[in-house]
Amino acid sequence: MTLTLTLLLRVSVAVAVLGVVIALIAFLCDTVRLRGRRVLRCPRCWYSMADAPSMTCPECGRTARTSRQLTRFRYRWRTTLLGLLIAATGVTGFVVVLRLTPxxxxxxxxxxxxxxxxxxxxxxGPNRSGQGAxxxxxxxxxxxxxxxxxxxxxxxxxxxxxxxxxxFATRPPISITARSTWPADLPLRVHPTGDFSGPLPRVCMIEPQFAGGEDITLYDSGWGTIGHSRNFVVPADGMVLGPMPADVDEIVCVVRLLEAGEQVYREVVTMKVAATPGTERPHTAP
Structure with missing residues (x-):
């Protein structure tokens, strides 16, 4: 999901409101719950002192100096402070987003x-023309x-x-075109198409997930480099992907992208083997 400015503003407001609510609940919940009633409780552990014979707490042993200490309301200062910090974070985010400019x-x-x-x-990218509007x-x-x-x-x-x-969330970096049918047990020649380029040189590795499949490795010099060119080096009749069963119109491949030897993308992709226009449909082996 893309974080748009409108979404960030809404999230900031929600965080600020959440922080205020947490702070108010932590600060006032005891007062609201008791509705003004005075209840005798230990000021340290909040044990009920209603039946205690003295002002010494039977739970923790603390002795209250005055009876007024036994009727204090409980304020959760740490939770209140946490709520205020959350609210301040939301307000800060709201101001930062409002003042954000190109x-x-x-x-x-x-x-x-x-x-x-x-x-x-x-x-x-900075050195690449945009596509469309x-x-x-x-x-x-x-x-x-x-x-x-x-x-x-x-x-x-x-x-x-x-x-x-x-x-590549909505479109795989590589698609494959070939004849819509292919004789069984013969090597399938494919034509990789698509755009997996980025600002740095990339290596795209296609690993077919079927018996006898042969890996394909493609290179791109990166459109952030001088003299960018897509170095597919694909033969005119396509690249060999390996023998496939008959009547198969899609294949499962593992697609990996590497930059400077580091893997930056890996996905298992089911690719439709689209029919190449104008090609003859050979007889499918039984």
């Missing part, structure tokens, strides 16, 4: 920035700042992995 997004922590960038449609200034500023940190290596591996997972 020029101040660089102050956002990375864990929040990654979650605020809209991952759909494919994200444009232009994004609003704030959305573009958030995306540019995240990719800028990405290129400079200021995002941790966990943040880069989260970015990749959100980038």
């Amino acid at each position: 020029a101040s997004v660089s102050r956002l922590p990375s864990w929040l920035l990654v979650r605020m960038v809209d991952p759909n449609p494919p994200l444009p 232009m994004s609003p200034p704030m959305s573009q500023a958030l995306a540019d700042e995240m990719w800028h940190r990405y290129q400079l290596g200021r995002l941790s591996r966990a943040h880069r992995a989260l970015s990749a997972q959100r980038q």
Whole structure:
């Protein structure tokens, strides 16, 4: 889920209200529960002193100096302070979000920035033209700042992995096209398509999950580099994925993305083997 500014404002207000409610309940619950009635209780452990023969508590041994000490209301100061801290956090978040501008997004922590960038449609980077309509200034500023940190290596591996997972949440980084049917036990040639690129060089590994399947490794130099090019090196007749059973229109693959030898994305993807337009449909082996 993308954390929009409106959502952050609502969350901040909810947190502030929750903190105030906690503080009020902790501070006033004893007063409201007793409704003004005076109940004799130990001021230390709050044991009932109604039947005690003296002002010494039979539970903890404390002796009250005056009878007035036995009728005090109980205020939960620690819980009250916790509620006030929660409320202050909500108010601070509300003010920060209200004052957030495209020029101040660089102050956002990375864990929040990654979650605020809209991952759909494919994200444009600082050196890459956007696709489709232009994004609003704030959305573009958030995306540019995240990719800028990405290129400079200021995002941790966990943040880069989260970015990749959100980038491919609704669309796998690779799709496969081939003829709609294929003779059984013959190597299936496929044409990987899609866009798994990011600001840094990436290696995409496709591992088919069927007997005899052959792994495919693809490379992308990264659109944050000079002279970016997608280095698929796919033969004209496709890449060999391995022999498949007859009448199969989808395959299960493990797709992994690596950056500088570190895995930033791994997902088990069921891919439809789409028919390549204009190809002959061979006879399916029995």
